[in-house]
Amino acid sequence: MSYLNDEFFSRLETLALNLRADLAGFFGGKHLVKTYGQTVEFADYREYMLGDDIRRIDWNLYSRFERFYIKLFTDERQMHVRVFLDCSASMGKESPKKGAYAVATAAALGFLAIHNTDKVSFKLMKGERCEDPFGIMFGKRTFFDVVRRLEGVPFEGDTDLGAAVTGCADIGSSDGLAVIISDFFTDSDWKKAVDYLLYKKQQVLLVQVLSPEEIDPLYVGRVHLMDAESEDLADPRNMRLRITRGMQQAYEDALKYLIGEVGSYCRMRGADFISVRCDTPIEKMLFEELLKVGIME
Amino acid sequence: MNWLVPLGFLGLLGLLALLLIYLIKPNFQKKSVSSTYVWKLSFRFQKKRNPITRVQDILLLICQILAIVALAFIMAQPVLEAFRPAAVTQKVCVLDGSVSMLAQTDGETRFERAAGQIRTLARQVTQEGGEISVILAGEDAEYVSVRTTADTLDELSAALEELCASPAASCTYGSADIDGAMELAEQVLAQTPLADVMFYTSKEYIDDGGVEVVNVSDPSEYNVAILNAEPLLVENYYTFSVDVASYGRDADLTVYCQVYGLNGVENAEELYSVRVWLDGDTPQNVLFNAETTGGTAIFAYESAYIYVRAEDSLGYDNQFYLYGGTKETVRIQYASSVPNIFFRAGIMSLRESLRSRWNIEYVEVNTQYREAATSGFDFYIFESVSLPTLPTDGVVMLVNPLSVPDSSGIRLENYVRSGNMYLSRGEDHPITEGVDASKIFVSEYAGMTLSDDFTTLLTAVRGEPVLGVRNDEDTKLVVMAFEVQNSDITLLLEFPRIFFQTFEYFFPSTITQYNFEVGESVSLNARAPELKVSGQGTQLTLTQFPATIRLSAYGTYTLTQTLFTGRDVVENFYVKIPNSESDFATPVEALTAPYVEPVPENEDYDLLIWLAGALVLLLFAEWAFNRHSI
Numbered sequence: 001m002s003y004l005n006d007e008f009f010s011r012l013e014t015l016a017l018n019l020r021a022d023l024a025g026f027f028g029g030k031h032l033v034k035t036y037g038q039t040v041e042f043a044d045y046r047e048y049m050l051g052d053d054i055r056r057i058d059w060n061l062y063s064r065f066e067r068f069y070i071k072l073f074t075d076e077r078q079m080h081v082r083v084f085l086d087c088s089a090s091m092g093k094e095s096p097k098k099g100a101y102a103v104a105t106a107a108a109l110g111f112l113a114i115h116n117t118d119k120v121s122f123k124l125m126k127g128e129r130c131e132d133p134f135g136i137m138f139g140k141r142t143f144f145d146v147v148r149r150l151e152g153v154p155f156e157g158d159t160d161l162g163a164a165v166t167g168c169a170d171i172g173s174s175d176g177l178a179v180i181i182s183d184f185f186t187d188s189d190w191k192k193a194v195d196y197l198l199y200k201k202q203q204v205l206l207v208q209v210l211s212p213e214e215i216d217p218l219y220v221g222r223v224h225l226m227d228a229e230s231e232d233l234a235d236p237r238n239m240r241l242r243i244t245r246g247m248q249q250a251y252e253d254a255l256k257y258l259i260g261e262v263g264s265y266c267r268m269r270g271a272d273f274i275s276v277r278c279d280t281p282i283e284k285m286l287f288e289e290l291l292k293v294g295i296m297e
Numbered sequence: 298m299n300w301l302v303p304l305g306f307l308g309l310l311g312l313l314a315l316l317l318i319y320l321i322k323p324n325f326q327k328k329s330v331s332s333t334y335v336w337k338l339s340f341r342f343q344k345k346r347n348p349i350t351r352v353q354d355i356l357l358l359i360c361q362i363l364a365i366v367a368l369a370f371i372m373a374q375p376v377l378e379a380f381r382p383a384a385v386t387q388k389v390c391v392l393d394g395s396v397s398m399l400a401q402t403d404g405e406t407r408f409e410r411a412a413g414q415i416r417t418l419a420r421q422v423t424q425e426g427g428e429i430s431v432i433l434a435g436e437d438a439e440y441v442s443v444r445t446t447a448d449t450l451d452e453l454s455a456a457l458e459e460l461c462a463s464p465a466a467s468c469t470y471g472s473a474d475i476d477g478a479m480e481l482a483e484q485v486l487a488q489t490p491l492a493d494v495m496f497y498t499s500k501e502y503i504d505d506g507g508v509e510v511v512n513v514s515d516p517s518e519y520n521v522a523i524l525n526a527e528p529l530l531v532e533n534y535y536t537f538s539v540d541v542a543s544y545g546r547d548a549d550l551t552v553y554c555q556v557y558g559l560n561g562v563e564n565a566e567e568l569y570s571v572r573v574w575l576d577g578d579t580p581q582n583v584l585f586n587a588e589t590t591g592g593t594a595i596f597a598y599e600s601a602y603i604y605v606r607a608e609d610s611l612g613y614d615n616q617f618y619l620y621g622g623t624k625e626t627v628r629i630q631y632a633s634s635v636p637n638i639f640f641r642a643g644i645m646s647l648r649e650s651l652r653s654r655w656n657i658e659y660v661e662v663n664t665q666y667r668e669a670a671t672s673g674f675d676f677y678i679f680e681s682v683s684l685p686t687l688p689t690d691g692v693v694m695l696v697n698p699l700s701v702p703d704s705s706g707i708r709l710e711n712y713v714r715s716g717n718m719y720l721s722r723g724e725d726h727p728i729t730e731g732v733d734a735s736k737i738f739v740s741e742y743a744g745m746t747l748s749d750d751f752t753t754l755l756t757a758v759r760g761e762p763v764l765g766v767r768n769d770e771d772t773k774l775v776v777m778a779f780e781v782q783n784s785d786i787t788l789l790l791e792f793p794r795i796f797f798q799t800f801e802y803f804f805p806s807t808i809t810q811y812n813f814e815v816g817e818s819v820s821l822n823a824r825a826p827e828l829k830v831s832g833q834g835t836q837l838t839l840t841q842f843p844a845t846i847r848l849s850a851y852g853t854y855t856l857t858q859t860l861f862t863g864r865d866v867v868e869n870f871y872v873k874i875p876n877s878e879s880d881f882a883t884p885v886e887a888l889t890a891p892y893v894e895p896v897p898e899n900e901d902y903d904l905l906i907w908l909a910g911a912l913v914l915l916l917f918a919e920w921a922f923n924r925h926s927i
Binding site for chain 1: 324326327328329330331333334335336337338339340341342343924
């Protein structure tokens with residue numbers, strides 16, 4: 001299943017990522033930052049100091065105050081959007097739609113970055129490693145090539161989010177947005193990943209993708225649950241249980257707890273978090289959920 | 298419990314199917330999920346399990362098993378059978394012990410015949426494993442045996458043997474207590490409601506009420522009976538009216554009448570006879586009067602023995618005795634210084650009204666001309682006379698006495714009260730019964746004081762006695778403190794009432810009639826302190842009157858009492874067997890059958906509705922457990 005087509009991307013062209021202004025970024029780009037630069041957009045006045053370019057003195061002010069002031073202009077930077085995609089089996093092995101939805105989300109965010117002349121890199125988290133098979137992308141042509149390849153990414157094995165992110169070679173520092181797309185159904189320390197990215201002064205966005213079956217499991221009775229990430233029947237992740245109404249209620253409570261815990265942790269650390277169902281139209285996710293948390297404008 | 302369709306239990310095979318389902322059904326269904334992480338996490342949020350949930354699998358299984366069992370039961374159509382007494386033969390035999398059962402043929406009475414049949418029946422019933430109860434309806438009903446079985450048959454046989462040893466002693470001379478016997482039968486039927494009630498009797502019943510009546514009479518039996526006899530006093534001469542009948546056979550019969558003490562001649566006796574043709578079981582009336590006695594008019598007799606000579610089946614009703622033909626004489630003396638018409642009329646009226654019981658002789662003495670007698674009379678009336686001594690051989694009535702002996706218990710005061718006074722009632726007494734004292738006006742009376750032996754019957758204004766009575770063993774005395782001329786009592790009904798009731802009080806009739814039936818009760822009175830009753834095995838001495846005795850045997854009874862004067866008074870009366878017992882021909886209207894609680898039929902209780910309800914409940918419970926286990 002694929003969400004990625006021309007129509008999808010054409011609708012995204014009206015959007016842009018709203019990143020924090022305290023990011024450093026790189027020269028070029030379209031993101032306004034706190035620092036003053038060489039753009040044509042007026043920002044402030046400052047008293048002339050030795051070494052300043054005299055061509056920037058505002059003579060109108062001098063005629064009025066008989067003091068030298070120079071005009072300051074805003075600066076625009078290029079950001080680097082890093083999308084960390086959880087490629088564990090739980091993301092797509094049993095539910096291809098969930099995997100496709102995760103890929104589409106990654107692609108959408110990547111497209112928004114590319115469209116705003118930002119750099120994009122897709123980090124595929126597999127086990128304790130973080131692969132970067134596509135490198136840093138600048139142009140749309142490269143991006144679309146990568147997206148096509150991205151659709152074929154297999155979801156298998158398990159992932160240690162903390163180890164994968166902290167072990168990633170190209171994290172940068174204060175240069176953009178780091179997006180972790182996962183279901184966060186893991187015993188690994190995902191908080192460590194968040195903390196690490198924040199330590200690197202990245203703007204962090206966590207996107208939790210859940211399938212409808214995970215939100216409302218329909219199976220009842222005596223069930224032998226086979227974990228997609230399990231290696232064999234004896235894997236301790238597999239479990240036998242009798243799913244009762246009480247058990248379903250407990251599952252619902254546990255899921256709420258998990259979502260709430262991720263959300264509250266992110267709020268506490270200044271990161272953004274959204275949890276989406278993969279049967280939610282992706283446009284709705286982009287235009288509502290991301291706008292709601294302010295990462296989109 | 299019974300099963301209408303036992304094949305329905307094949308439904309229990311469903312249990313095998315259930316077992317098969319449980320065996321085939323996989324215990325755990327494999328289900329691949331993205332991650333079991335949340336499921337593991339959910340254990341922390343799982344609420345404490347209800348204890349029932351731990352056993353709900355078992356409960357679920359139990360419910361399913363029970364539902365299948367209930368379904369099988371429904372298919373088998375269970376019914377609770379209504380109570381049905383045991384199918385063994387049950388008999389309740391009521392043996393008639395009335396006097397008609399003593400009728401005999403060839404030396405065997407009906408009673409013995411019935412007892413023999415019961416004995417035979419008892420043997421048959423007990424051999425079949427049944428039970429038999431025997432009730433004797435004699436003078437009172439009683440059990441001979443209750444629910445006799447083969448084990449106790451000998452006891453019943455012995456009891457019947459004992460009854461037959463003396464049928465006359467076992468039966469009553471009257472009618473049997475059939476109703477009482479049926480009540481006893483009811484008690485047996487309360488335990489064995491399907492028992493047959495058999496009534497061994499000699500009578501036929503138009504409506505047997507469901508009771509099997511076994512008639513033990515023999516076609517050859519017949520009975521000649523003197524049903525009743527009574528003396529008719531016509532123009533002071535007696536005519537003996539005798540009702541006689543022959544039941545079961547026409548008869549040319551001679552009725553005899555032996556009269557003793559004819560016309561007051563001691564030891565005189567005459568035998569009269571009348572021939573009569575009896576047919577159609579119809580009673581005939583025979584009269585013994587001057588026409589049939591050869592011109593002898595009977596104005597008095599001591600007793601009359603009426604009988605027939607017949608070789609019939611029942612001899613107890615072939616004779617009859619008539620008593621009461623000689624009336625006792627009561628002599629009354631009315632002595633007064635000024636005799637008046639009121640006492641005279643009272644005595645005359647008394648004589649006329651009681652002439653059938655008493656021969657009252659009346660003597661009137663005017664004390665102005667001759668002295669009154671103080672002996673030789675049964676009843677003395679002294680009006681306004683002085684009496685130095687009281688008569689001791691009769692009842693004395695003193696009216697306005699001028700002087701009385703001290704032994705009388707009366708003290709005459711020295712004053713006379715006059716004025717317009719109405720009297721008041723004293724103590725309740727038979728003499729003043731029905732007397733309204735407040736209507737009696739007295740203008741003058743003599744003051745007197747009565748001893749404690751007296752009962753004050755009427756009092757004047759100040760409570761002073763004006764009428765008293767003394768009834769000791771040796772003193773019978775009535776005293777009235779005023780002259781009838783000084784009162785309006787003679788114009789009232791109260792005077793003859795007091796006079797008549799005084800006579801009745803002191804001269805009560807021992808019996809009011811001389812013929813009774815067995816089973817009747819007779820009320821006896823006496824003038825003496827004691828009355829001896831003898832006859833037909835009865836020896837009684839009565840001291841409380843009126844006394845009532847029940848007559849249980851036929852024949853002559855003698856009543857003897859010794860008056861306070863020392864004279865013995867002997868009276869007889871005759872008790873006959875009831876006419877209904879003599880009548881062999883007329884069927885009885887209805888037999889009071891014992892009430893039996895109706896045994897409900899076809900009231901087997903269908904359990905389908907209950908089982909269906911149970912099935913619904915079980916299915917609901919199974920659904921609930923199932924739902925809870927999800």
